[in-house]
Amino acid sequence: MGKPNQQQRRAKKAARRKQRISGRQTNAERSSKAQKASLPPLPAPGPTLADLGWQLPVSRLVPLETPRTLEQLALRHGITGEDHVSVNGQRWTPEEFLALEWIDELCDDAADQARDEILARYGETIPADLALLDFSARSFLSVTTWNEYGIEARPEHVTALAQTPDLREALGILHRDGWITPMADGFLDAPGLLLQRVPPAPPHVRRWPTVSDFHARFRLDLLPADEVPTLDELLFACRFQWDLRSGLHPAAGMIWTPEQLSCHPWLVGGESKPDPLMIDECERILDRYGDEIPADQAVMDLAAAAFPYVMAGNFDFVDDKQLIFTFTQTDDIRQAFGTMHRDGLLIPMANGLLLAPTLAKVIDEI
Numbered sequence: 376m377g378k379p380n381q382q383q384r385r386a387k388k389a390a391r392r393k394q395r396i397s398g399r400q401t402n403a404e405r406s407s408k409a410q411k412a413s414l415p416p417l418p419a420p421g422p423t424l425a426d427l428g429w430q431l432p433v434s435r436l437v438p439l440e441t442p443r444t445l446e447q448l449a450l451r452h453g454i455t456g457e458d459h460v461s462v463n464g465q466r467w468t469p470e471e472f473l474a475l476e477w478i479d480e481l482c483d484d485a486a487d488q489a490r491d492e493i494l495a496r497y498g499e500t501i502p503a504d505l506a507l508l509d510f511s512a513r514s515f516l517s518v519t520t521w522n523e524y525g526i527e528a529r530p531e532h533v534t535a536l537a538q539t540p541d542l543r544e545a546l547g548i549l550h551r552d553g554w555i556t557p558m559a560d561g562f563l564d565a566p567g568l569l570l571q572r573v574p575p576a577p578p579h580v581r582r583w584p585t586v587s588d589f590h591a592r593f594r595l596d597l598l599p600a601d602e603v604p605t606l607d608e609l610l611f612a613c614r615f616q617w618d619l620r621s622g623l624h625p626a627a628g629m630i631w632t633p634e635q636l637s638c639h640p641w642l643v644g645g646e647s648k649p650d651p652l653m654i655d656e657c658e659r660i661l662d663r664y665g666d667e668i669p670a671d672q673a674v675m676d677l678a679a680a681a682f683p684y685v686m687a688g689n690f691d692f693v694d695d696k697q698l699i700f701t702f703t704q705t706d707d708i709r710q711a712f713g714t715m716h717r718d719g720l721l722i723p724m725a726n727g728l729l730l731a732p733t734l735a736k737v738i739d740e741i
Contacts, residue, residue, distance in 0.1 A: 436520065436528065436536040436568045438554070443521055445556060448566035452519065458560040462503035465559075469494055472501050477561030478510065489513055507557035508550060512543035518555060518563045520570045528570055536568075592739040593695070595702040598688045598732075606722065609688060609732050626725045629670035633661055636668055641677055641727050656680035674723035675712040682708060685721070686728065689735035698736070 449459060467475075472493065479486045493506050518528040530542045536554075537545035546563075549555040556564045610623060636642070641653050660673050685693040693699065696708055703711040715721035715731070722730045 434527070434532065434570050434572050436518075436532045436565075437571045439521055439567050439569050443566035445564055445566055448519065448521060448564055451521065454519075456560060458558075459562075460559050461556050461564075462507060462559050463556060465503040467501040467503050467506070469499060469501070472506070475561070480561070485514075503559070504550065504557040507561065507563070508543065508546045510561070511557075511563055512546055515542065516562070518565045518568070520565050520568045522569050532570065593698060593736055594739040595687070595693065595698050595731075595734050596737050598735045603688055603733050606730065606732060609686065609690070609730060623728070624725055626670035626674050626723045629725065631668040631670050631673060633666060633668070636660065636673060639673075639677070639727065641681075650681055652680045653677055670725060671716065671723045674725070674727055674729070675716060675721075676709065677727060678723070678729055679709045679712055683727065683729070686730050687734045687736045688732040689737075691736040693731070693734075693736050702734075 445461060448454070473490065478490060489510060493501060493509060496509075497506065515530045515533075518533065520528060530545075533549065534540055534542055534545040537548040539545050539548065546555060549565075550557070554565055554568055556566075558564055606625070636657060639657075642649050642657055656677055656679075660668060660676055663676075664673070682694075682696060685699070687693055699708065699711045699715075700706050703714045705711050705714065712721060712729075716723065720731055720733055722732070724730060
């Protein structure tokens with residue numbers, strides 16, 4: 376019989392990987408309730424955009440906010456065994472190196488060649504951590520991360536985090552920076568990393584302009600009904616994570632007192648002084664509405680005074696009044712905002728943001 380083809384080798388390798396992973400895990404009954412209680416829960420999954428049918432979600436390796444240890448990682452995944460220890464700083468003799476049982480599993484049918492390369496590269500004193508990184512770059516098994524997706528980590532996740540296309544260089548960078556620890560059983564542990572599912576942007580999203588796009592003309596257009604994001608999806612996808620988050624809800628139907636209006640983020644100004652245009656507009660709003668101020672109208676009036684950004688449904692900022700004028704067929708920004716709000720195209724938020732989920736900023740090819 377001839378040698379197995381590449382597809383058969385991949386299938387055998389995947390089966391060995393699953394067997395090896397399952398062999399590292401103990402029965403759940405062996406972990407006491409006290410041990411489980413000592414570990415913080417995994418982060419709750421955030422909202423995704425995958426249900427909209429734009430693209431399949433992708434994954435990326437990201438650092439955990441709270442550092443973890445190798446012991447905590449082993450406890451979380453139920454990993455036991457005397458050989459599950461770090462090899463950082465250890466050195467092998469050629470005899471110790473050749474006695475390692477996991478080399479055959481890690482390198483498939485090229486184990487002998489891999490051994491010869493390591494011996495030729497390091498000689499009589501073999502740095503264990505570097506040798507294991509060499510093996511992993513040659514035949515990548517996986518990286519055990521903090522969450523359940525650890526066994527699904529692929530080479531592209533590692534190279535993306537290290538920002539280099541070369542897998543061996545990427546492993547070296549992450550090892551040097553303390554993110555990856557080679558273990559004596561042949562695995563790479565990463566207790567400080569999480570394999571996180573990230574929804575990609577929809578295909579119609581216009582990225583930041585390239586040089587050729589700086590001279591392009593743009594226009595506002597309606598999004599197809601099946602591509603319009605919900606308000607929550609738009610807010611999540613736009614990553615609104617600044618201090619205005621407390622007022623990130625629609626202002627429609629709300630009535631403000633003059634005191635509430637004076638506490639608006641645009642009028643308070645934070646560490647800097649508020650925009651004088653906003654102060655003048657606030658006085659006009661008080662004269663116009665008295666003690667009962669419609670919040671959505673007040674937000675649009677303040678926005679018209681300085682015209683901050685409008686977030687469109689394709690996750691692009693609209694910062695050109697002319698685009699609004701052309702779409703609404705008017706040359707007055709207050710009237711334009713009022714028309715869009717009346718037609719349900721503009722949603723004023725209590726913190727001053729203006730969202731237009733049903734609109735897209737697109738390149739005008741005419």
